[in-house]
Amino acid sequence: MIRKLLVANRGEIARRIFRTCRALGVETVAVHAEMSDLHAAEADAAVVVESFLNIDQIVEAARRSGADAVHPGYGFLSENAGFARAVEAAGLIWIGPTPDAIEAMGDKIRAKKLVSAAGVPVLDGDDTFPLLIKAAAGGGGRGMRVVTDPGTLRSELAGASAEAQSAFGDGTVFTEPYLPQARHVEVQVLGDQHGRIWVAGDRDCSVQRRHQKIVEEAPAPGLPDTVRAELHRHALAAAEAVGYRSAGTVEFLVDGDRIFFLEMNTRLQVEHPVTEAVTGLDLVAWQVAIAEGRALPAEPPPSWGHAIEVRLYAEDPAAGFAPQTGRLRAFDFGAPGIRVDSGVEAGSEVGVRYDAMLAKIIAYGPDRASAIRLLADALRRGVLHGITTNLALLRAILADDDFVAGRVDTALLDRRLAAWTSAGQDHAVRKAALAAALGSAVRTATSAGVQARMPVAWRNVPSQERVRTFRHAGVEHRVTYAGRGGRLESSWLPGVRIESAAADHVILDDHGVRETYRVTVADGGVDVDGPAGSFDLHAVPKFADPAANLAAGSLLASMPGLVVALHVAEGDQVAAGAPIVVLEAMKMQQTLTAPAAGVVSSVAVEVGRQVAAGEVLAVIEESS
Known part of the structure:
Protein backbone atom coordinates (compact mmCIF):
# COMPACT_ATOMS: atom_id res chain seq x y z
CA MET A 1 0.00 0.00 0.00
CA GLY A 96 1.59 5.71 -14.52
CA PRO A 97 2.26 3.40 -17.46
CA THR A 98 5.51 1.53 -17.93
CA PRO A 99 8.50 3.54 -19.19
CA ASP A 100 8.51 1.39 -22.33
CA ALA A 101 4.88 2.33 -23.09
CA ILE A 102 5.63 6.01 -22.50
CA GLU A 103 8.60 5.79 -24.84
CA ALA A 104 6.69 3.93 -27.53
CA MET A 105 3.77 6.38 -27.60
CA GLY A 106 5.76 9.51 -26.69
CA ASP A 107 7.33 9.74 -30.13
CA LYS A 108 4.35 10.45 -32.38
CA ILE A 109 6.15 9.21 -35.48
CA ARG A 110 6.93 5.86 -33.87
CA ALA A 111 3.45 5.69 -32.31
CA LYS A 112 1.75 5.99 -35.71
CA LYS A 113 3.79 3.08 -37.04
CA LEU A 114 3.05 1.01 -33.95
CA VAL A 115 -0.73 1.42 -34.00
CA SER A 116 -0.90 1.11 -37.77
CA ALA A 117 0.65 -2.34 -37.41
CA ALA A 118 -2.18 -3.12 -34.95
CA GLY A 119 -4.78 -2.22 -37.57
CA VAL A 120 -5.56 1.31 -36.37
CA PRO A 121 -6.02 3.80 -39.28
CA VAL A 122 -3.57 6.73 -39.37
CA LEU A 123 -3.15 9.89 -41.43
CA ASP A 124 -0.39 9.66 -44.04
CA GLY A 125 0.96 11.90 -46.77
CA ASP A 126 2.85 15.20 -46.76
CA ASP A 127 2.48 16.42 -50.32
CA THR A 128 -1.06 17.80 -50.22
CA PHE A 129 -1.90 21.12 -48.63
CA PRO A 130 -3.09 22.17 -46.13
CA LEU A 131 -0.59 20.42 -43.88
CA LEU A 132 -0.35 20.29 -40.12
CA ILE A 133 3.10 20.50 -38.52
CA LYS A 134 3.30 18.70 -35.19
CA ALA A 135 5.92 18.22 -32.48
CA ALA A 136 7.01 14.60 -32.29
CA ALA A 137 7.68 14.73 -28.54
CA GLY A 138 4.79 16.76 -27.11
CA GLY A 139 1.27 18.08 -27.38
CA GLY A 140 -1.02 20.76 -26.00
CA GLY A 141 -0.88 22.73 -29.24
CA ARG A 142 2.79 23.63 -28.83
CA GLY A 143 4.96 23.21 -31.89
CA MET A 144 1.89 22.98 -34.14
CA ARG A 145 1.30 25.01 -37.29
CA VAL A 146 -1.24 24.83 -40.12
CA VAL A 147 0.41 25.50 -43.50
CA THR A 148 -1.77 26.41 -46.46
CA ASP A 149 0.92 28.03 -48.64
CA PRO A 150 3.86 25.81 -49.74
CA GLY A 151 6.04 28.93 -49.81
CA THR A 152 5.79 29.32 -46.04
CA LEU A 153 6.49 25.69 -45.20
CA ARG A 154 10.20 26.18 -44.47
CA SER A 155 9.69 29.12 -42.09
CA GLU A 156 6.76 27.42 -40.36
CA LEU A 157 8.82 24.27 -39.84
CA ALA A 158 11.55 26.35 -38.23
CA GLY A 159 9.08 28.14 -35.97
CA ALA A 160 7.35 24.92 -34.91
CA SER A 161 10.69 23.26 -34.21
CA ALA A 162 11.85 26.18 -32.04
CA GLU A 163 8.64 26.12 -30.04
CA ALA A 164 8.83 22.34 -29.62
CA GLN A 165 12.44 22.59 -28.46
CA SER A 166 11.48 25.22 -25.89
CA ALA A 167 8.44 23.32 -24.60
CA PHE A 168 9.69 19.71 -24.71
CA GLY A 169 13.46 19.82 -25.12
CA ASP A 170 13.10 18.12 -28.51
CA GLY A 171 12.70 20.09 -31.73
CA THR A 172 11.70 17.12 -33.91
CA VAL A 173 8.57 17.85 -35.94
CA PHE A 174 6.62 16.04 -38.65
CA THR A 175 3.75 16.79 -41.02
CA GLU A 176 0.44 15.16 -41.81
CA PRO A 177 -2.65 16.14 -43.83
CA TYR A 178 -4.83 18.74 -42.12
CA LEU A 179 -8.56 18.02 -41.98
CA PRO A 180 -10.19 21.30 -40.90
CA GLN A 181 -13.75 19.96 -40.82
CA ALA A 182 -12.99 16.90 -38.70
CA ARG A 183 -13.92 16.36 -35.07
CA HIS A 184 -11.40 15.68 -32.32
CA VAL A 185 -12.68 12.71 -30.32
CA GLU A 186 -10.72 10.80 -27.70
CA VAL A 187 -11.23 7.57 -25.79
CA GLN A 188 -10.37 7.01 -22.13
CA VAL A 189 -8.55 3.77 -21.37
CA LEU A 190 -7.46 2.23 -18.09
CA GLY A 191 -5.21 -0.81 -17.77
CA ASP A 192 -4.03 -2.85 -14.79
CA GLN A 193 -0.88 -4.90 -14.19
CA HIS A 194 -2.71 -8.14 -14.93
CA GLY A 195 -3.43 -7.53 -18.61
CA ARG A 196 -6.98 -6.19 -18.37
CA ILE A 197 -7.75 -2.96 -20.24
CA TRP A 198 -10.91 -0.93 -19.91
CA VAL A 199 -12.42 1.44 -22.45
CA ALA A 200 -14.17 3.98 -20.19
CA GLY A 201 -16.10 6.07 -22.69
CA ASP A 202 -15.24 8.89 -25.06
CA ARG A 203 -15.02 12.69 -25.14
CA ASP A 204 -15.38 15.37 -27.80
CA CYS A 205 -12.65 18.02 -27.69
CA SER A 206 -13.27 19.76 -31.02
CA VAL A 207 -13.60 23.36 -29.77
CA GLN A 208 -9.96 24.43 -29.75
CA ARG A 209 -7.78 27.48 -30.05
CA ARG A 210 -4.21 27.15 -31.30
CA HIS A 211 -4.86 23.40 -31.48
CA GLN A 212 -5.40 23.34 -27.72
CA LYS A 213 -8.75 22.32 -26.27
CA ILE A 214 -10.93 24.80 -24.41
CA VAL A 215 -14.25 22.89 -24.28
CA GLU A 216 -14.54 19.15 -23.67
CA GLU A 217 -17.57 16.95 -23.13
CA ALA A 218 -18.49 13.35 -22.44
CA PRO A 219 -19.83 11.45 -24.18
CA ALA A 220 -19.02 12.82 -27.64
CA PRO A 221 -22.40 14.09 -28.92
CA GLY A 222 -24.07 12.89 -32.11
CA LEU A 223 -21.72 10.04 -33.00
CA PRO A 224 -23.35 7.16 -34.88
CA ASP A 225 -23.23 3.96 -32.85
CA THR A 226 -21.05 2.30 -35.48
CA VAL A 227 -18.46 5.10 -35.36
CA ARG A 228 -18.41 5.09 -31.56
CA ALA A 229 -17.91 1.34 -31.50
CA GLU A 230 -15.05 1.62 -34.01
CA LEU A 231 -13.39 4.34 -31.93
CA HIS A 232 -13.51 2.16 -28.83
CA ARG A 233 -12.20 -0.85 -30.75
CA HIS A 234 -9.25 1.11 -32.19
CA ALA A 235 -8.45 2.64 -28.79
CA LEU A 236 -8.35 -0.81 -27.23
CA ALA A 237 -6.06 -2.06 -30.01
CA ALA A 238 -3.69 0.87 -29.49
CA ALA A 239 -3.55 0.28 -25.71
CA GLU A 240 -3.04 -3.47 -26.16
CA ALA A 241 -0.17 -2.79 -28.60
CA VAL A 242 1.94 -1.47 -25.69
CA GLY A 243 0.48 -3.56 -22.85
CA TYR A 244 -0.92 -0.40 -21.33
CA ARG A 245 -1.45 0.10 -17.62
CA SER A 246 -2.80 3.08 -15.63
CA ALA A 247 -4.95 5.86 -17.14
CA GLY A 248 -4.37 6.94 -20.72
CA THR A 249 -6.13 8.51 -23.66
CA VAL A 250 -6.19 7.59 -27.34
CA GLU A 251 -7.02 10.56 -29.56
CA PHE A 252 -8.62 10.45 -33.02
CA LEU A 253 -9.83 12.67 -35.83
CA VAL A 254 -13.34 11.76 -36.96
CA ASP A 255 -14.23 12.96 -40.47
CA GLY A 256 -17.74 11.75 -41.21
CA ASP A 257 -17.47 7.98 -40.79
CA ARG A 258 -13.67 8.02 -41.30
CA ILE A 259 -11.46 7.61 -38.21
CA PHE A 260 -7.76 8.46 -37.96
CA PHE A 261 -5.39 7.95 -35.02
CA LEU A 262 -3.78 11.17 -33.76
CA GLU A 263 -1.77 10.18 -30.69
CA MET A 264 -1.87 8.41 -27.36
CA ASN A 265 -1.38 10.44 -24.19
CA THR A 266 0.28 8.19 -21.64
CA ARG A 267 -0.96 10.15 -18.64
CA LEU A 268 -4.01 11.61 -17.00
CA GLN A 269 -5.71 14.11 -19.32
CA VAL A 270 -6.66 17.68 -18.40
CA GLU A 271 -10.26 16.86 -19.33
CA HIS A 272 -10.54 13.68 -17.21
CA PRO A 273 -13.25 15.23 -14.94
CA VAL A 274 -15.96 14.85 -17.59
CA THR A 275 -15.30 11.12 -17.79
CA GLU A 276 -15.36 10.92 -13.99
CA ALA A 277 -18.70 12.74 -13.97
CA VAL A 278 -20.48 10.35 -16.36
CA THR A 279 -18.93 7.11 -15.08
CA GLY A 280 -18.62 7.79 -11.35
CA LEU A 281 -14.95 6.76 -11.48
CA ASP A 282 -12.15 8.52 -9.62
CA LEU A 283 -9.41 8.06 -12.20
CA VAL A 284 -6.65 9.21 -9.83
CA ALA A 285 -7.80 6.70 -7.20
CA TRP A 286 -7.67 3.98 -9.84
CA GLN A 287 -4.18 5.08 -10.91
CA VAL A 288 -3.05 4.62 -7.31
CA ALA A 289 -4.86 1.28 -6.98
CA ILE A 290 -3.32 -0.05 -10.22
CA ALA A 291 0.14 1.04 -9.11
CA GLU A 292 -0.45 -0.92 -5.89
CA GLY A 293 -1.22 -4.01 -7.97
CA ARG A 294 -5.00 -4.11 -7.73
CA ALA A 295 -6.94 -5.65 -10.61
CA LEU A 296 -9.68 -3.92 -12.53
CA PRO A 297 -13.16 -5.50 -12.36
CA ALA A 298 -14.30 -7.40 -15.42
CA GLU A 299 -16.19 -4.46 -16.95
CA PRO A 300 -16.04 -0.67 -16.57
CA PRO A 301 -19.10 1.08 -15.14
CA PRO A 302 -21.67 2.29 -17.69
CA SER A 303 -21.84 5.97 -18.57
CA TRP A 304 -24.91 8.00 -17.71
CA GLY A 305 -25.82 11.62 -18.34
CA HIS A 306 -23.62 14.30 -19.85
CA ALA A 307 -20.73 16.45 -18.63
CA ILE A 308 -19.07 19.55 -20.12
CA GLU A 309 -15.83 21.20 -19.08
CA VAL A 310 -14.45 24.60 -20.08
CA ARG A 311 -10.89 25.77 -19.55
CA LEU A 312 -10.54 29.25 -18.11
CA TYR A 313 -7.37 30.89 -19.48
CA ALA A 314 -5.54 34.10 -18.63
CA GLU A 315 -5.55 35.36 -22.20
CA ASP A 316 -7.26 37.89 -24.46
CA PRO A 317 -9.12 36.13 -27.30
CA ALA A 318 -9.71 39.46 -29.07
CA ALA A 319 -5.94 40.07 -29.20
CA GLY A 320 -4.87 36.77 -30.73
CA PHE A 321 -5.16 34.95 -27.39
CA ALA A 322 -2.23 36.95 -26.01
CA PRO A 323 -1.33 35.76 -22.48
CA GLN A 324 -2.33 38.06 -19.62
CA THR A 325 -0.68 38.58 -16.25
CA GLY A 326 -1.54 40.26 -12.99
CA ARG A 327 -3.18 39.69 -9.62
CA LEU A 328 -6.61 38.12 -9.28
CA ARG A 329 -8.61 40.48 -7.10
CA ALA A 330 -11.59 38.12 -6.99
CA PHE A 331 -12.16 34.53 -8.09
CA ASP A 332 -15.27 32.50 -7.25
CA PHE A 333 -17.15 30.05 -9.48
CA GLY A 334 -18.66 27.91 -6.76
CA ALA A 335 -22.26 26.93 -7.48
CA PRO A 336 -24.53 23.93 -6.86
CA GLY A 337 -23.75 21.07 -9.24
CA ILE A 338 -20.51 22.68 -10.46
CA ARG A 339 -17.01 21.23 -10.05
CA VAL A 340 -14.13 23.71 -10.12
CA ASP A 341 -10.56 22.42 -10.42
CA SER A 342 -8.39 25.50 -10.06
CA GLY A 343 -4.77 26.44 -9.51
CA VAL A 344 -5.58 29.94 -8.29
CA GLU A 345 -7.66 31.85 -5.77
CA ALA A 346 -8.38 35.48 -4.99
CA GLY A 347 -5.03 37.19 -4.45
CA SER A 348 -3.04 34.83 -6.71
CA GLU A 349 -0.41 36.36 -8.97
CA VAL A 350 -0.47 35.08 -12.56
CA GLY A 351 2.83 35.31 -14.43
CA VAL A 352 4.24 34.09 -17.73
CA ARG A 353 6.32 31.20 -16.43
CA TYR A 354 3.64 28.53 -16.66
CA ASP A 355 0.62 27.57 -18.73
CA ALA A 356 -2.16 30.17 -18.98
CA MET A 357 -4.89 27.89 -17.60
CA LEU A 358 -6.41 29.21 -14.37
CA ALA A 359 -9.13 26.63 -13.80
CA LYS A 360 -11.45 24.02 -15.24
CA ILE A 361 -15.16 24.48 -14.65
CA ILE A 362 -17.28 21.34 -15.05
CA ALA A 363 -21.05 20.81 -15.12
CA TYR A 364 -22.94 17.52 -15.14
CA GLY A 365 -26.59 16.90 -16.03
CA PRO A 366 -28.93 14.10 -17.02
CA ASP A 367 -28.58 15.20 -20.66
CA ARG A 368 -26.48 17.56 -22.77
CA ALA A 369 -28.96 20.44 -22.76
CA SER A 370 -29.12 20.38 -18.97
CA ALA A 371 -25.33 20.37 -18.66
CA ILE A 372 -25.00 23.33 -21.06
CA ARG A 373 -27.59 25.34 -19.16
CA LEU A 374 -26.03 24.62 -15.78
CA LEU A 375 -22.53 25.50 -16.98
CA ALA A 376 -23.64 28.67 -18.76
CA ASP A 377 -25.35 29.85 -15.58
CA ALA A 378 -22.23 29.13 -13.52
CA LEU A 379 -20.10 31.19 -15.91
CA ARG A 380 -22.61 34.05 -15.76
CA ARG A 381 -22.70 34.04 -11.95
CA GLY A 382 -18.95 33.53 -11.54
CA VAL A 383 -16.93 36.39 -10.08
CA LEU A 384 -13.52 37.13 -11.59
CA HIS A 385 -11.59 40.40 -11.45
CA GLY A 386 -8.05 41.56 -12.04
CA ILE A 387 -6.99 39.73 -15.21
CA THR A 388 -8.33 39.57 -18.74
CA THR A 389 -9.50 36.01 -19.44
CA ASN A 390 -11.44 34.02 -22.02
CA LEU A 391 -14.54 33.96 -19.79
CA ALA A 392 -16.71 35.99 -22.17
CA LEU A 393 -15.62 33.73 -25.05
CA LEU A 394 -16.62 30.62 -23.10
CA ARG A 395 -20.05 32.13 -22.41
CA ALA A 396 -20.48 32.91 -26.11
CA ILE A 397 -19.52 29.37 -27.12
CA LEU A 398 -22.11 27.81 -24.81
CA ALA A 399 -24.78 30.12 -26.28
CA ASP A 400 -23.85 29.46 -29.92
CA ASP A 401 -26.49 27.70 -32.02
CA ASP A 402 -23.98 25.38 -33.70
CA PHE A 403 -22.48 24.31 -30.38
CA VAL A 404 -25.87 23.82 -28.74
CA ALA A 405 -26.92 21.63 -31.69
CA GLY A 406 -23.71 19.59 -31.43
CA ARG A 407 -22.42 20.77 -34.81
CA VAL A 408 -18.77 20.97 -33.78
CA ASP A 409 -15.44 20.47 -35.53
CA THR A 410 -11.86 21.62 -35.00
CA ALA A 411 -12.33 24.72 -37.18
CA LEU A 412 -15.50 25.93 -35.46
CA LEU A 413 -13.71 28.43 -33.23
CA ASP A 414 -11.80 29.95 -36.15
CA ARG A 415 -15.03 30.39 -38.11
CA ARG A 416 -16.98 31.87 -35.21
CA LEU A 417 -14.26 33.74 -33.29
CA ALA A 418 -15.17 37.19 -34.61
CA ALA A 419 -18.80 36.70 -33.60
CA TRP A 420 -17.94 35.15 -30.25
CA THR A 421 -15.52 37.92 -29.26
CA SER A 422 -17.97 40.65 -30.28
CA ALA A 423 -20.97 38.98 -28.63
CA GLY A 424 -23.50 41.74 -28.00
CA GLN A 425 -22.89 42.76 -24.40
CA ASP A 426 -22.63 46.46 -25.07
CA HIS A 427 -25.79 47.36 -23.14
CA ALA A 428 -24.71 45.18 -20.20
CA VAL A 429 -21.26 46.80 -20.16
CA ARG A 430 -22.79 50.27 -20.28
CA LYS A 431 -25.04 49.51 -17.30
CA ALA A 432 -22.00 48.19 -15.42
CA ALA A 433 -20.13 51.40 -16.29
CA LEU A 434 -23.05 53.48 -14.97
CA ALA A 435 -23.01 51.47 -11.74
CA ALA A 436 -19.24 51.97 -11.50
CA ALA A 437 -19.61 55.74 -11.91
CA LEU A 438 -22.39 55.99 -9.34
CA GLY A 439 -20.69 53.78 -6.77
CA SER A 440 -17.44 55.75 -7.19
CA ALA A 441 -19.30 59.04 -6.84
CA VAL A 442 -20.95 57.97 -3.58
CA ARG A 443 -17.64 56.69 -2.22
CA THR A 444 -15.90 59.95 -3.13
CA ALA A 445 -18.66 62.07 -1.60
CA THR A 446 -18.82 60.17 1.69
CA SER A 447 -15.05 60.31 2.17
CA ALA A 448 -14.60 63.95 1.18
CA GLY A 449 -14.14 65.38 4.67
CA VAL A 450 -15.45 68.96 4.73
CA GLN A 451 -17.48 68.43 1.56
CA ALA A 452 -19.10 65.18 2.81
CA ARG A 453 -22.31 67.11 3.67
CA MET A 454 -22.76 68.18 0.06
CA PRO A 455 -25.14 66.10 -2.12
CA VAL A 456 -23.63 63.37 -4.29
CA ALA A 457 -22.75 64.69 -7.76
CA TRP A 458 -23.46 68.27 -6.69
CA ARG A 459 -22.27 70.95 -9.12
CA ASN A 460 -22.42 74.71 -8.88
CA VAL A 461 -23.62 74.63 -12.51
CA PRO A 462 -26.63 72.31 -12.12
CA SER A 463 -27.34 72.15 -15.85
CA GLN A 464 -24.08 70.29 -16.45
CA GLU A 465 -23.89 66.57 -15.70
CA ARG A 466 -20.80 65.03 -14.15
CA VAL A 467 -18.68 62.82 -16.39
CA ARG A 468 -16.65 59.73 -15.57
CA THR A 469 -14.97 57.69 -18.29
CA PHE A 470 -14.19 53.98 -18.03
CA ARG A 471 -12.46 51.60 -20.41
CA HIS A 472 -13.59 47.99 -20.83
CA ALA A 473 -12.11 45.58 -23.41
CA GLY A 474 -10.49 48.48 -25.25
CA VAL A 475 -13.72 50.51 -25.52
CA GLU A 476 -14.23 53.78 -23.64
CA HIS A 477 -17.58 54.58 -22.02
CA ARG A 478 -18.18 58.23 -21.12
CA VAL A 479 -20.79 58.05 -18.35
CA THR A 480 -22.81 61.13 -17.44
CA TYR A 481 -24.97 61.59 -14.32
CA ALA A 482 -26.24 64.33 -12.03
CA GLY A 483 -27.79 64.87 -8.61
CA ARG A 484 -31.17 66.61 -8.76
CA GLY A 485 -33.65 67.07 -5.96
CA GLY A 486 -31.79 64.67 -3.71
CA ARG A 487 -31.79 61.92 -6.35
CA LEU A 488 -29.19 60.66 -8.78
CA GLU A 489 -30.22 60.78 -12.42
CA SER A 490 -28.61 59.92 -15.73
CA SER A 491 -29.65 60.55 -19.31
CA TRP A 492 -26.82 58.35 -20.58
CA LEU A 493 -28.89 55.16 -20.98
CA PRO A 494 -32.46 55.79 -22.18
CA GLY A 495 -34.94 53.65 -20.27
CA VAL A 496 -32.54 52.95 -17.41
CA ARG A 497 -33.46 54.62 -14.12
CA ILE A 498 -31.35 54.84 -10.96
CA GLU A 499 -33.29 53.45 -8.00
CA SER A 500 -30.52 53.80 -5.41
CA ALA A 501 -26.76 54.08 -5.18
CA ALA A 502 -24.35 53.26 -2.36
CA ALA A 503 -20.58 52.94 -2.34
CA ASP A 504 -20.74 49.13 -2.60
CA HIS A 505 -23.93 48.52 -4.58
CA VAL A 506 -26.19 50.19 -7.12
CA ILE A 507 -29.76 49.32 -8.08
CA LEU A 508 -30.90 50.15 -11.61
CA ASP A 509 -34.31 49.83 -13.24
CA ASP A 510 -34.01 48.82 -16.92
CA HIS A 511 -37.43 49.33 -18.52
CA GLY A 512 -39.18 48.02 -15.44
CA VAL A 513 -36.67 45.28 -14.58
CA ARG A 514 -34.87 45.84 -11.27
CA GLU A 515 -31.16 44.86 -11.25
CA THR A 516 -28.57 44.95 -8.47
CA TYR A 517 -24.89 45.61 -9.10
CA ARG A 518 -22.10 45.02 -6.57
CA VAL A 519 -19.40 47.68 -6.85
CA THR A 520 -15.80 47.51 -5.59
CA VAL A 521 -13.21 50.22 -6.19
CA ALA A 522 -9.81 48.61 -6.85
CA ASP A 523 -6.49 49.13 -8.64
CA GLY A 524 -7.29 52.30 -10.55
CA GLY A 525 -10.74 51.16 -11.57
CA VAL A 526 -13.98 49.62 -10.43
CA ASP A 527 -15.03 45.95 -10.31
CA VAL A 528 -18.73 45.43 -11.01
CA ASP A 529 -20.75 42.23 -10.62
CA GLY A 530 -24.27 42.22 -12.05
CA PRO A 531 -26.88 40.03 -13.72
CA ALA A 532 -24.79 39.69 -16.88
CA GLY A 533 -21.57 38.77 -15.09
CA SER A 534 -18.35 40.42 -13.90
CA PHE A 535 -16.81 43.50 -15.46
CA ASP A 536 -13.49 45.25 -14.82
CA LEU A 537 -13.89 48.98 -15.54
CA HIS A 538 -10.63 50.91 -15.78
CA ALA A 539 -10.87 54.60 -14.93
CA VAL A 540 -9.63 56.88 -17.72
CA PRO A 541 -7.95 60.03 -16.35
CA LYS A 542 -9.38 63.38 -17.43
CA PHE A 543 -6.01 64.56 -18.67
CA ALA A 544 -3.67 62.42 -20.79
CA ASP A 545 -0.22 61.63 -19.42
CA PRO A 546 2.35 63.34 -21.70
CA ALA A 547 4.70 60.41 -21.05
CA ALA A 548 2.21 58.14 -22.79
CA ASN A 549 3.05 59.63 -26.20
CA LEU A 550 4.99 57.12 -28.28
CA ALA A 551 7.40 57.70 -31.11
CA ALA A 552 5.96 57.02 -34.54
CA GLY A 553 6.79 53.50 -35.72
CA SER A 554 7.08 52.05 -32.20
CA LEU A 555 6.74 48.27 -32.14
CA LEU A 556 5.02 47.29 -28.90
CA ALA A 557 4.97 43.99 -27.03
CA SER A 558 1.59 42.41 -27.69
CA MET A 559 1.84 40.36 -24.51
CA PRO A 560 4.06 40.04 -21.45
CA GLY A 561 6.85 37.62 -22.20
CA LEU A 562 10.50 36.72 -22.61
CA VAL A 563 12.51 37.92 -25.61
CA VAL A 564 13.85 34.68 -27.12
CA ALA A 565 15.04 35.99 -30.50
CA LEU A 566 15.97 39.37 -31.98
CA HIS A 567 16.28 39.53 -35.77
CA VAL A 568 17.41 43.13 -36.27
CA ALA A 569 19.94 45.71 -35.11
CA GLU A 570 19.87 49.51 -35.20
CA GLY A 571 20.31 50.79 -38.72
CA ASP A 572 18.92 47.69 -40.45
CA GLN A 573 16.62 48.16 -43.43
CA VAL A 574 13.51 45.97 -43.07
CA ALA A 575 10.61 45.10 -45.33
CA ALA A 576 7.00 45.16 -44.23
CA GLY A 577 6.21 41.90 -42.43
CA ALA A 578 9.86 41.13 -41.67
CA PRO A 579 10.38 39.37 -38.30
CA ILE A 580 11.71 41.73 -35.63
CA VAL A 581 11.33 40.09 -32.20
CA VAL A 582 10.13 36.69 -30.94
CA LEU A 583 8.40 36.64 -27.54
CA GLU A 584 7.67 33.57 -25.45
CA ALA A 585 5.03 33.41 -22.73
CA MET A 586 3.17 30.53 -21.11
CA LYS A 587 5.02 28.04 -23.35
CA MET A 588 3.88 29.73 -26.59
CA GLN A 589 5.96 31.83 -28.99
CA GLN A 590 4.86 34.85 -31.00
CA THR A 591 6.81 36.61 -33.75
CA LEU A 592 6.33 40.38 -34.01
CA THR A 593 6.90 41.79 -37.48
CA ALA A 594 7.57 45.19 -39.04
CA PRO A 595 4.29 47.02 -39.69
CA ALA A 596 5.83 48.79 -42.69
CA ALA A 597 9.07 48.98 -44.64
CA GLY A 598 11.69 51.24 -43.08
CA VAL A 599 14.86 51.58 -41.03
CA VAL A 600 15.26 50.30 -37.48
CA SER A 601 16.13 53.51 -35.64
CA SER A 602 16.36 51.93 -32.18
CA VAL A 603 16.17 48.56 -30.43
CA ALA A 604 15.06 48.70 -26.81
CA VAL A 605 15.44 45.03 -25.78
CA GLU A 606 17.86 42.15 -25.88
CA VAL A 607 17.49 38.36 -25.86
CA GLY A 608 16.67 37.09 -22.38
CA ARG A 609 14.86 40.25 -21.31
CA GLN A 610 11.40 40.01 -19.71
CA VAL A 611 9.01 42.63 -21.13
CA ALA A 612 5.55 43.86 -20.19
CA ALA A 613 2.57 44.11 -22.53
CA GLY A 614 2.67 47.45 -24.34
CA GLU A 615 6.40 47.97 -23.81
CA VAL A 616 8.35 49.47 -26.72
CA LEU A 617 10.60 46.84 -28.29
CA ALA A 618 11.94 48.74 -31.29
CA VAL A 619 11.24 51.81 -33.40
CA ILE A 620 11.02 51.58 -37.19
CA GLU A 621 11.15 54.79 -39.20
CA GLU A 622 8.91 54.21 -42.20
CA SER A 623 10.47 54.70 -45.61
CA SER A 624 9.13 57.70 -47.48
Missing part, protein backbone atom coordinates in the same frame (compact mmCIF):
# COMPACT_ATOMS: atom_id res chain seq x y z
CA ILE A 2 1.24 3.46 -0.89
CA ARG A 3 1.77 5.51 2.28
CA LYS A 4 3.13 8.85 1.06
CA LEU A 5 2.86 10.21 -2.49
CA LEU A 6 4.85 13.03 -4.08
CA VAL A 7 3.15 14.96 -6.90
CA ALA A 8 5.74 16.13 -9.41
CA ASN A 9 3.57 18.97 -10.63
CA ARG A 10 1.90 22.19 -9.58
CA GLY A 11 -1.29 24.21 -9.70
CA GLU A 12 -4.67 22.72 -10.49
CA ILE A 13 -3.60 19.13 -11.16
CA ALA A 14 -1.48 18.91 -8.00
CA ARG A 15 -4.42 20.13 -5.89
CA ARG A 16 -6.75 17.66 -7.61
CA ILE A 17 -4.43 14.69 -6.87
CA PHE A 18 -4.04 15.82 -3.25
CA ARG A 19 -7.83 15.77 -2.94
CA THR A 20 -8.01 12.09 -3.86
CA CYS A 21 -5.03 11.26 -1.66
CA ARG A 22 -6.80 12.77 1.34
CA ALA A 23 -9.84 10.63 0.58
CA LEU A 24 -7.61 7.53 0.41
CA GLY A 25 -5.67 8.36 3.57
CA VAL A 26 -2.40 8.81 1.66
CA GLU A 27 0.05 11.47 2.86
CA THR A 28 1.13 14.03 0.27
CA VAL A 29 4.31 15.83 -0.72
CA ALA A 30 4.45 18.88 -3.00
CA VAL A 31 7.38 20.21 -4.97
CA HIS A 32 7.39 23.89 -5.73
CA ALA A 33 9.65 26.42 -7.41
CA GLU A 34 8.06 29.57 -5.97
CA MET A 35 7.06 30.29 -2.37
CA SER A 36 3.69 31.59 -3.58
CA ASP A 37 2.70 28.29 -5.23
CA LEU A 38 -0.80 27.64 -3.89
CA HIS A 39 -0.64 23.86 -4.13
CA ALA A 40 2.33 23.61 -1.76
CA ALA A 41 0.22 24.80 1.18
CA GLU A 42 -2.27 21.95 0.66
CA ALA A 43 0.25 19.11 0.93
CA ASP A 44 1.42 17.51 4.15
CA ALA A 45 4.99 18.43 3.21
CA ALA A 46 6.66 20.52 0.53
CA VAL A 47 10.14 20.61 -1.00
CA VAL A 48 11.60 23.44 -3.09
CA VAL A 49 13.06 22.53 -6.49
CA GLU A 50 14.67 24.74 -9.12
CA SER A 51 12.43 23.43 -11.89
CA PHE A 52 9.58 21.00 -12.42
CA LEU A 53 11.74 19.54 -15.20
CA ASN A 54 14.70 18.69 -12.95
CA ILE A 55 14.51 14.91 -12.62
CA ASP A 56 17.35 14.55 -10.10
CA GLN A 57 15.92 17.19 -7.77
CA ILE A 58 12.42 15.72 -7.84
CA VAL A 59 13.65 12.18 -7.13
CA GLU A 60 15.80 13.56 -4.31
CA ALA A 61 12.76 15.47 -2.95
CA ALA A 62 10.84 12.19 -2.82
CA ARG A 63 13.70 10.46 -1.03
CA ARG A 64 14.21 13.25 1.53
CA SER A 65 10.50 13.57 2.28
CA GLY A 66 10.01 9.86 2.79
CA ALA A 67 7.62 9.45 -0.15
CA ASP A 68 7.25 5.95 -1.53
CA ALA A 69 5.43 6.90 -4.77
CA VAL A 70 5.47 9.65 -7.41
CA HIS A 71 2.53 10.93 -9.48
CA PRO A 72 3.58 13.12 -12.43
CA GLY A 73 0.20 14.80 -13.13
CA TYR A 74 0.14 16.09 -16.69
CA GLY A 75 2.59 18.28 -18.57
CA PHE A 76 6.18 18.75 -17.40
CA LEU A 77 7.70 15.24 -16.97
CA SER A 78 4.47 13.24 -17.11
CA GLU A 79 5.34 11.59 -20.44
CA ASN A 80 9.10 11.41 -19.91
CA ALA A 81 10.23 7.78 -19.93
CA GLY A 82 13.57 8.78 -18.42
CA PHE A 83 11.78 10.26 -15.42
CA ALA A 84 9.68 7.14 -14.94
CA ARG A 85 12.82 4.99 -15.05
CA ALA A 86 14.61 7.28 -12.57
CA VAL A 87 11.68 7.02 -10.15
CA GLU A 88 11.64 3.23 -10.35
CA ALA A 89 15.45 3.03 -10.11
CA ALA A 90 15.21 4.95 -6.82
CA GLY A 91 12.96 2.22 -5.43
CA LEU A 92 9.82 4.36 -5.68
CA ILE A 93 6.42 3.45 -7.14
CA TRP A 94 5.65 5.19 -10.43
CA ILE A 95 1.99 6.18 -10.79
